[in-house]
Each structure stands twice: as C-alpha cells, then as structure tokens.
Amino acid sequence: MSVVGDTPRRAVPTTDTATGADAGVRDLTHTGQMRKLLVTAVSLVLITSGATLSSAGAVPSVKVVSQQTITQNLTSPWGMAFLPDGSALISERDTARIRRIPARSPGSPAVSMSRAPVVGTVSGVVPGGEGGLLGIAVPPTTGSAQPAYLFAYFTGRNDNRVVRIAWDGRRLGKQTPIVTGIPKASYHNGGRLLVDDDTLFIATGDAGVPDLSQDRRSLAGKVLRVDFDGKPAAGNPFSGSPVFTFGHRNVQGLALDDAGRLWATEFGTSKADELNLLLPGRNYGWPIVEGRGSDRRFTNPKVTWSPTSAASPSGMAISGGNAYVASLRGEVLWRVPLNGTRAGKPVAVPIGERSRLRTIEVAPDGRLWLMTNNTDGRGDPGPRDDRLIRLSIGE
Numbered sequence: 045m046s047v048v049g050d051t052p053r054r055a056v057p058t059t060d061t062a063t064g065a066d067a068g069v070r071d072l073t074h075t076g077q078m079r080k081l082l083v084t085a086v087s088l089v090l091i092t093s094g095a096t097l098s099s100a101g102a103v104p105s106v107k108v109v110s111q112q113t114i115t116q117n118l119t120s121p122w123g124m125a126f127l128p129d130g131s132a133l134i135s136e137r138d139t140a141r142i143r144r145i146p147a148r149s150p151g152s153p154a155v156s157m158s159r160a161p162v163v164g165t166v167s168g169v170v171p172g173g174e175g176g177l178l179g180i181a182v183p184p185t186t187g188s189a190q191p192a193y194l195f196a197y198f199t200g201r202n203d204n205r206v207v208r209i210a211w212d213g214r215r216l217g218k219q220t221p222i223v224t225g226i227p228k229a230s231y232h233n234g235g236r237l238l239v240d241d242d243t244l245f246i247a248t249g250d251a252g253v254p255d256l257s258q259d260r261r262s263l264a265g266k267v268l269r270v271d272f273d274g275k276p277a278a279g280n281p282f283s284g285s286p287v288f289t290f291g292h293r294n295v296q297g298l299a300l301d302d303a304g305r306l307w308a309t310e311f312g313t314s315k316a317d318e319l320n321l322l323l324p325g326r327n328y329g330w331p332i333v334e335g336r337g338s339d340r341r342f343t344n345p346k347v348t349w350s351p352t353s354a355a356s357p358s359g360m361a362i363s364g365g366n367a368y369v370a371s372l373r374g375e376v377l378w379r380v381p382l383n384g385t386r387a388g389k390p391v392a393v394p395i396g397e398r399s400r401l402r403t404i405e406v407a408p409d410g411r412l413w414l415m416t417n418n419t420d421g422r423g424d425p426g427p428r429d430d431r432l433i434r435l436s437i438g439e
C-alpha cells in the first residue's frame with residue numbers, strides 16, 4: 045500500500061473496549077489543548093477507500109446550499125424516524141422519551157421544546173454508559189396514512205432489546221418485545237434500526253466481549269434481519285437465524301442506497317473505523333481483523349478512517365449517490381461518494397462548526413436532518429445543544 049501524507053505522530057488517546065467506543069475522552073476534550081490536538085489529528089487523518097490512501101486535509105469540495113436549525117435544547121437525543129407528514133420522532137437516550145418535532149417550512153424559526161411534544165416514554169429502559177433508548181424506526185405506509193406502530197431499540201435491565209410500540213398517530217401505545225437477549229454493557233450496545241419493506245435490520249455491538257462477534261449463536265456484534273414480529277426474516281443466510289452479517293464490533297449506522305444495497309458504519313478501537321457494504325452471511329472480521337486485512341475469510345471495509353479520532357461514525361444516511369456519515373469524536377459530517385459497490389474518498393461537509401454528531405436521516409422532502417450529540421455525557425454542550433439541523437447540500 046502506498047501512503048500519501050505522514051502517518052499521524054500523535055494519535056488522540058484510544059478508546060478501546062475498556063473505555064468505550066462510541067467515542068471520546070470527555071475530560072480531555074474539555075481542554076483547549078486537546079481540542080487543538082483533535083483538530084490536528086483530523087488534518088492528519090488517513091482515509092482509505094478501495095486501494096488508495098489519501099489525506100483528508102484538502103479543501104472540501106462540498107457546498108452547503110442551505111443550513112437551518114430546526115430545533116434546539118434536546119437532551120441526549122439518539123434516534124430519528126420520519127412520519128408521513130414530515131414530522132420526526134426523536135428518541136432521548138437517557139430519559140426514554142420520544143418527542144415529535146413538527147414539520148416546518150424553510151425560514152421559520154427553530155421549534156422550541158414546548159412545541160416538540162413528548163408522545164410517550166418507552167418502558168423498561170435502563171440508561172447507563174452508551175446504553176439507553178437508542179434507535180427508532182417506522183414501517184412504510186401508503187400516502188399520508190400514519191403507521192400502526194414503530195420500533196425502538198433500548199438497553200434494559202438485563203439485555204438490549206427491540207420492541208414494537210403501537211402508534212395511533214398521536215401517542216405511543218402498547219409495547220411488545222420482538223427481539224430480546226441482545227447482550228448489553230456500558231459500551232458497544234449498537235442500537236440502530238432500519239426498516240426495509242417488511243423486514244427490520246438491527247445493528248448490535250459486541251458488548252465488550254469481542255469473541256461474541258464471531259459466535260453466530262450470539263446476537264452480539266451482528267447485523268440482524270427479522271420480520272416485524274422479530275422472527276428471522278425469510279431468505280436469511282443462516283437457516284432459522286436472525287443473523288444477516290457478523291464479525292462486527294459496534295455498528296450504529298445503517299442505510300440503503302438507491303439499488304437497495306445495505307451499508308453500515310462501524311466503530312473501531314483506535315486503529316480504524318469502517319464503512320462496510322453488507323452482504324448476507326459475510327464475516328466482517330472483528331476481533332481478528334480491524335480495518336483492511338488479507339484474510340479471505342473476512343470481508344474488507346470499503347472505507348476506513350485512521351485513527352478513529354477522525355470519525356467514530358454513528359449514524360448514516362444515503363442521498364443522491366452519497367453516504368453522509370455523522371461522526372462523534374471526529375465532530376465532522378463526512379460525505380462519501382458511492383458508485384455501485386464502490387466507495388470513494390470521504391470529504392468533510394463544511395457545516396461551520398465542530399460538534400459531536402449522532403444521527404442523520406433523509407427527510408421526506410429530500411433534505412438531510414442532522415442531529416448534534418454534545419449532551420451525551422462526552423461532549424461540551426453549548427447553550428442551544430442539542431440541535432437538529434436541516435441541510436441542503438450541493439455537488
């Protein structure tokens with residue numbers, strides 16, 4: 045492999061399985077000195093896409109056409125799911141509440157929390173570390189019909205689990221567990237949900253026990269594919285199993301491209317974060333391989349970020365042939381051009397600030413909604429945090 049640019053001499057302190065993966069060393073990021081080091085690390089980051097390596101310090105070629113704060117003062121927000129009317133449901137990790145952010149026209153002022161009503165509280169959530177109420181997802185409906193239910197992933201007393209929650213168009217109703225027994229820990233709980241027609245993808249983490257990722261009987265370190273009752277979906281690669289892919293460390297980003305291919309972001313230790321194209325039954329290497337390797341048993345990532353302080357990617361959205369990756373420690377929104385099964389060089393989207401970024405989704409009108417995550421216990425929240433930001437991005 046050839047390397048363009050210098051290997052970083054001073055990597056930001058590692059987050060390993062003992063200290064948490066979803067990023068960031070809180071006490072250090074509070075100092076100006078460390079902030080400066082973080083910026084330096086980003087400018088030196090090495091990014092691989094395909095067989096090439098290059099520096100990401102170049103001037104971004106991405107243009108933000110419009111940027112607007114939709115709402116502010118959210119508390120530990122995590123998941124986001126749009127309803128057919130263009131409003132969004134937002135989960136709060138530490139309060140277990142779900143709020144509804146109303147749809148609004150461009151140019152109108154930011155929605156205050158008093159106009160973002162709590163539609164219900166998910167039962168059984170035991171927040172702690174990176175755990176709590178995490179991803180939410182809504183099944184597709186026809187036209188303006190409201191969905192009959194939504195899905196939520198949360199950390200409970202003994203496990204991580206996915207529940208189906210009745211939805212009457214205004215409030216949460218009866219809650220039914222559909223997938224239980226996903227190993228939990230303070231770190232590496234995964235948590236993203238994605239609905240694809242009549243199936244539900246569930247991203248989990250290794251719960252701090254890396255070997256579980258290679259054990260297909262464990263729900264840890266996997267991407268699962270189930271029906272809306274939580275049963276293994278028809279056509280899954282391993283008969284009778286919900287496992288779709290395995291060998292993951294901690295996946296928190298899932299998105300489908302225009303051709304229906306499934307892409308996922310994954311936190312590394314300090315070595316390499318990953319963007320993977322998920323193919324049924326494939327083994328993505330953890331903990332034997334992190335980043336790219338030459339062992340043919342494992343599927344290599346399409347993009348890596350090294351060191352992981354450059355990214356620590358959580359949520360992802362795909363729009364207009366690009367993947368948008370919300371980074372926590374990196375405090376950068378990365379845009380990765382996709383071309384079929386290939387991914388190009390990531391470029392930072394110039395959003396004019398450095399913030400921990402948790403989640404990004406495509407709204408029904410095609411714009412991107414980006415969620416900051418400075419109130420998650422590892423950030424340095426400003427008076428308006430956390431915020432939802434609407435973005436329109438040009439080529």
Ligand SMILES: [Ca+2]
Pocket residue numbers: 291318328329330333334335343345
């Ligand atoms: Ca991997």
